[in-house]
Amino acid sequence: MTDWLDGWQRCGKPATLTRRFTFEGYAQTRAFLAALAQLSETLGRHPQNISFGTTYANITLEAENGADFSESEKQFAARIASLAEPRP
């Protein structure tokens, strides 16, 4: 079983999850951000903050209730992570 928190760092009050994704180049970074924008649009849910440069993106998610992450928030984190996985 995959731990939904794998790769994410949890901290703070309000509770936040942060994770840094790195990419080979700007094209890959842009592709990840475009896919994330699409996912956010679909789910009506957006990361609290996205910070990116040419080869990385740092994603911050904040728990809506400030303390605990709901199942749908955990799924959002997992789906974001899957967007960054290399395509076969």
Place this chain on the structure above:
Amino acid sequence: MTDWLDGWQRCGKPATLTRRFTFEGYAQTRAFLAALAQLSETLGRHPQNISFGTTYANITLEAENGADFSESEKQFAARIASLAEPRP
């Protein structure tokens, strides 16, 4: 004459320019980021970092030579700022 530095905060070594742009909503923020991505593509020049949430974007530009901003870098800053101006 418009001062190219208007609205940007300059600091640090290497020299950076930072500026926070705020928007009414996510749609406006996304529109700004899309326009900036297009401009970056055209110029082959990208901000060092872009950090954004639903209603803001913080832009960081870094001087290529580490100390002074070239004319084209100043123009890039001015053009980024103009992207955030409300359309008539």
